[in-house]
Amino acid sequence: MGYHTSVYLLLFLPAVLVIYQLVPQKKRWIVLLLSGYAFVWMISRKLIIYLWAATLVTYYTAVRLAWTKQIRAAAVRENPDEKQELCAQFGRKEKRILFFGIGLLLAGLGYVKYFNFFAANMNLFFETAGIDLQMGTGSLILPIGISFYTLQAIGYMTDVYWNKAEVSQHLGKTALFLGFFPQIMEGPISSYSQTADQLWTGQPVNVNDLSRGTVRILWGLFKKLVIADRLYIFVRAVFDHYEEYHGVLVAAAAVAYTIQLYMEFSGCMDIVAGSAILFGVSLPENFRQPFFAVNAADFWRRWHITLGTWFRTYVFYPVSVSGPVKKWIRISRKHLSVNTSRLGVLLLTLFPVWLCNGLWHGAKWKYIFYGMYYFVILFLEGALEPVYERVLKKHSILRKAFPFQFLRILKTWCIICTGELFFRADGFRIGVCMFRSMFREFSVHELWDGTLLNFGLDKADYLAVFVGCLVVAAVEFIKEKKLPGSEGIRKQKLPVRWAAYYALILAVVIFGAYGTGYQQVDLIYAGF
Amino acid sequence: MERLMCILNELDDTIPWETEEKLIDDRILDSFKVIMLISEMENEFDIEISAEEIRPENLNSVRKMRTMIQRLQG
Numbered sequence A: 001m002g003y004h005t006s007v008y009l010l011l012f013l014p015a016v017l018v019i020y021q022l023v024p025q026k027k028r029w030i031v032l033l034l035s036g037y038a039f040v041w042m043i044s045r046k047l048i049i050y051l052w053a054a055t056l057v058t059y060y061t062a063v064r065l066a067w068t069k070q071i072r073a074a075a076v077r078e079n080p081d082e083k084q085e086l087c088a089q090f091g092r093k094e095k096r097i098l099f100f101g102i103g104l105l106l107a108g109l110g111y112v113k114y115f116n117f118f119a120a121n122m123n124l125f126f127e128t129a130g131i132d133l134q135m136g137t138g139s140l141i142l143p144i145g146i147s148f149y150t151l152q153a154i155g156y157m158t159d160v161y162w163n164k165a166e167v168s169q170h171l172g173k174t175a176l177f178l179g180f181f182p183q184i185m186e187g188p189i190s191s192y193s194q195t196a197d198q199l200w201t202g203q204p205v206n207v208n209d210l211s212r213g214t215v216r217i218l219w220g221l222f223k224k225l226v227i228a229d230r231l232y233i234f235v236r237a238v239f240d241h242y243e244e245y246h247g248v249l250v251a252a253a254a255v256a257y258t259i260q261l262y263m264e265f266s267g268c269m270d271i272v273a274g275s276a277i278l279f280g281v282s283l284p285e286n287f288r289q290p291f292f293a294v295n296a297a298d299f300w301r302r303w304h305i306t307l308g309t310w311f312r313t314y315v316f317y318p319v320s321v322s323g324p325v326k327k328w329i330r331i332s333r334k335h336l337s338v339n340t341s342r343l344g345v346l347l348l349t350l351f352p353v354w355l356c357n358g359l360w361h362g363a364k365w366k367y368i369f370y371g372m373y374y375f376v377i378l379f380l381e382g383a384l385e386p387v388y389e390r391v392l393k394k395h396s397i398l399r400k401a402f403p404f405q406f407l408r409i410l411k412t413w414c415i416i417c418t419g420e421l422f423f424r425a426d427g428f429r430i431g432v433c434m435f436r437s438m439f440r441e442f443s444v445h446e447l448w449d450g451t452l453l454n455f456g457l458d459k460a461d462y463l464a465v466f467v468g469c470l471v472v473a474a475v476e477f478i479k480e481k482k483l484p485g486s487e488g489i490r491k492q493k494l495p496v497r498w499a500a501y502y503a504l505i506l507a508v509v510i511f512g513a514y515g516t517g518y519q520q521v522d523l524i525y526a527g528f
Numbered sequence B: 001m002e003r004l005m006c007i008l009n010e011l012d013d014t015i016p017w018e019t020e021e022k023l024i025d026d027r028i029l030d031s032f033k034v035i036m037l038i039s040e041m042e043n044e045f046d047i048e049i050s051a052e053e054i055r056p057e058n059l060n061s062v063r064k065m066r067t068m069i070q071r072l073q074g
Helices: A006-021 A025-078 A080-129 A146-161 A171-179 A192-201 A207-240 A248-278 A296-300 A304-320 A323-335 A340-363 A365-394 A401-422 A428-437 A459-480 A494-511 B002-011 B030-044 B062-073
Strands: none
Touching: A006 A025, A006 A248, A025 A080, A025 A146, A025 A192, A080 A146, A080 A340, A146 A171, A146 A192, A146 A304, A146 B002, A171 A428, A207 A248, A207 A428, A207 A459, A207 A494, A248 A401, A248 A428, A248 A459, A296 A365, A296 A401, A304 A340, A304 B030, A323 A340, A323 B030, A340 A365, A340 B030, A365 A401, A365 A428, A401 A428, B002 B030, B030 B062
16 A cells, blocks of 8 residues: 555545544544554554564663663762763663664664575575585565664664653654654654654644645655656666667666656655645655755755765764774874875765665665765765866856856766666666666667657657656746745645646646556555 | 864855854755864864764854853863
């Protein structure tokens, strides 16, 4: 039951909303929690046990941390002269509790998500090395949302450890924070302070939220059904038979997949955010006009924002202030140039973040490559920044001049589409093969000589995709440039507003990719 | 706290440090500038800044940075 399906939109969501409103405010959290569990049960059945286990581990760890902190504070009050020793002693204990909690959660995630990958590679190693040993592999099914709620849980426990979040003394509040049904399948990955209290309040449903939420859901459906699900047909045709295609068709498939992924993931996030708004809950945004990014670093500040924020807060910064990095900075400042020191910091801090980012997407070499691809690009961007600055100054080029900005955006598109080609390809080797085939017999005329009509899409489909993309691009342009109208359709005059509502509904109903010739496409990020 | 202003201007002299109130929230300071700033602050003020201190409440403005430094200096 994906968020775009009629079962979710016409049955599950309205039913939960009605029950939620009928129940007294103090008990509404129970409705949300049980709905979350029903949602997970319908998809993952008994694998819901992973969510329950994660909830218990998170709750216990956070409460234990808070309790240890209280004892420390009392001990310091009683013996102020021994403050430093007591802080160090209790600090070590708190760290052990935190690491134990994180370790348990990562063990669960590691087992279901990475065990088979690890075993397969170990077996390959044993075979190559001539060692007579075999690790058994099993058919492990990934529980829905585990990659998302595990990160949320780790974030919450770490925030309690860092005194950034109030500890929840109620198991139900922790459970709801991790099991809110609109979020559980694809995020956004929120921090405890962003959503826990809102969910717990049980705010009554009101007309304003109903209208805001519905419009947001419709906008998401438009992106998913009109654009993404159509492009899926072309993308699947090329990627599934990659050996038959080369040149411009492979390049077009890479671009089409990039657009499909964005329309699908951001569309799903719109449906998720819209669903949450119906219950008076505001979730953090996951996208901010990513195709206006001027470089890869900028792109990752605009794409899957909550994942980037998570890695920055809980991996990048802790690594940046860790012993080895500090030691490097100290030594390199004494003996090397500032730039060399900076390069070392870039290497040491970016590598773990992008290795984790790649692995988070899945236990496949292509995802590790995807992470390493951005590691290399971001490293080069950081390393070449001083050279870049000098060139700009020497040639008096204004950084914000339109032609220059446009070229930078175009370059970023190339980087993004190449990355997504490897991301979508069915394995790293196939990705390399497709990338190389892009430069073979590249004939642009294949884009308009009718070749594209052999992939299951007709002219009307391409027109729907093109117009759909134009509409999304126009909305994103208005938002990016903060032009009149950027405050949203609901702030416009009545005729404009209703014309837009009708257009949106009609576009989804008439131009949505369903019925004969189309198939329902599963959400891509739900697989992570 | 002139030393802090020296560090900040050395890091980037195009940012109006004294007037900006949302250095992190508005993404004026990116992650790398934050690391370099933290490293310089530790060196200059003989303090230890842990990962938990790297948050907007401590780095969004010069005033907040000063407060954090004074607190960590004890």
